[in-house]
Amino acid sequence: MTQDTTPAPAPRTNTLAGKSLPRWSPIGFAAVSIALAVGLGTVAGWQSKMQWGLLAALFFVVLTYTAASAVEGKRQAKDRVATSVMWVCFILAVVPLASLLWTTVGRGIKVLDGYFLTHSMAGVPGFEAGGGVYHALIGTVEQVGLATLFAAPIGLLTAVYLVEYGRGTLAKAVTFFVDVMTGIPSIVAGLFLLSIMLMFKLQPSGFMGALALAILMVPVVVRSTEEMLKLVPNELREASLALGVPKWRTILKVVLPTAIGGITTGVMLAIARIAGETAPIMLLVFGTQLINSNPFDGAQSSLPFYIWEQYRVGSDASYDRAWAAALVLIAFVMILNLVARGIARWKAPKTGR
Template sequence: MSTAAVTDKRPSTLRGASLPKWTPWAIAAGSIAVAVAIGLGTGLDSRIQWGLIAGLLFLLATYGVAARVEGRRQAKDRIATALVWVAFVLAVIPLASLIWATVERGVKVLDVYFLTHSMGVVADSEPGGGIYHAILGSLEQVGLATLIGAPIGILTAIYLVEYGRGNLARAVTFFVDVMTGIPSIVAGLFILSLMLMFDMQPFGFAGSLALAILMMPVVVRSTEEMLKLVPNELREASLALGVPKWRTILKIVVPTSIGGIITGVMLSVARIAGETAPVLLLVFGNPFINANPFEGAQASLPLYIYQQYSQSAGSQAAYDRAWAASLTLIAFVMILNLVARGIARWKAPKTGR
């Protein structure tokens, strides 16, 4: 036994020479240093180029070193590992930059005043003003969309899981799949074509209808997954006690999976809360506070961001407001997401017990 333990510690002769563990880190540090030197030396001012050069150097150096020390196959393995890491870093940079920029620039004007005032008396190029009207509009439109979309979505999912057999169910499944891929602007155009027919002016509820269309398939899909997780024994036990099917569904199946259903609805709410295109076509935007979603143009948070960006002719004050509104929107969406995932974990259906 003791000899075996000793032989294990010695470098095995069956394995070829291998590089020490810190090699990738050393090569990474070296290639970044060289890339910065090249960047400064030749006066490249785009950080994107610095990153690309560093990545390229890292790949080449890794391959060279590994091929010399460890052989071809190991070198290929190393370069694949290096590529995967480089891809990961390349992707993380813009995403991190996005979050960082939004937070850094967003906090400049984000305060209580900003959240509680509208743009009613403020020109788009002037500092001041706020997003109260946009938050109000967003909440109303998204709320109404949820009231329409969530029940229809959940009922459809119940139909597919509990009743669905035959051609109708298959058609619904297929078109729900197709519907998830509808671009948001097409949903907006659909409601717009209805509005053109009845000669209507933009109003908040029209936006809600388009958002509800975008929301339904997402709710159907997530609810369906959740209902499928409910063990059949529960249904059978309830039916065997003589409980009608509809009461079985309402009292047994849905409560068992309610956590997942709520999660799905909240995730879909988070998704439609950020939709701009249908709101742009149907709700139009309004600098004043309009609390009535059934009459007159309204504002909404994503639309506010777009209009502050596009209608302000490059005024810094407007950009600051756009960033602050973005931060508010992202915070709203992220909080919804986190809460939804929290609920999912807390109320996960207890299967397999």
């Protein structure tokens, strides 16, 4: 009887249970990278903190890859490097935004109070302290409101046509012109309406500025609404049509209610996009120091125009008013975005378990 001399198979190693870096390692790598960047920047005599930040980001990626390769292997190291690069890009994008917001709040809070929000610049010399932003705030609310009143229905109906009915040459032409309008500079929209004003001898008004803002707003509403309508499952449309419901009623009662949250968000984002436009207002509204609550008669002001106007004066008081108006404009846009998110969550279809 011969003895079996075949070697036993080696035990299979569990690669998922290998060594791994501790959870706090990214924080440690970040601290070491910042220390190295600051030390090297100080020795080299670099004064720019941007250089220190970029050098720290480079050190962070290199340290992460080196340590992960030594402990976890090259495959896991590549994954960690990709994650580290994503974090670095995120921080590089957030830092300028946070710096801008910090500067605006720090400089705008000096004169931002109830008096500033409830008074205009009537009778106040631009180089002296005092005055407020009330007239510009009214102008912005009215002009943006009129632009939304014009652009939202047109954009919504256009998107419904493209998604539900659009076929053939006309749909392609509409899509092409929407794409072209998306890239139109605001000054071009202002010049277009300015030529109409000169042809028909019309006077500057908030209404003309609202028309220019509506031109800029329509393609944004069309694109966002179109994408939201495409996300509605076709099964819902087919089920409604199978019950004998007409197509127009299916769109009105099934498709639009399902996508209303995303449509509202798109409209709010379009409003936020036009709220800071200055060029059309300069050409079509002209601006004024007085309170004009009638957008159809006479010049009006707006927050972007007010900021430019106060910055142009060049005094310390005007600079403070410009920063305060910028803070009001940022708050206005942020409130719109929060409202949009709230409506989107409120109107979102409820999912069952």
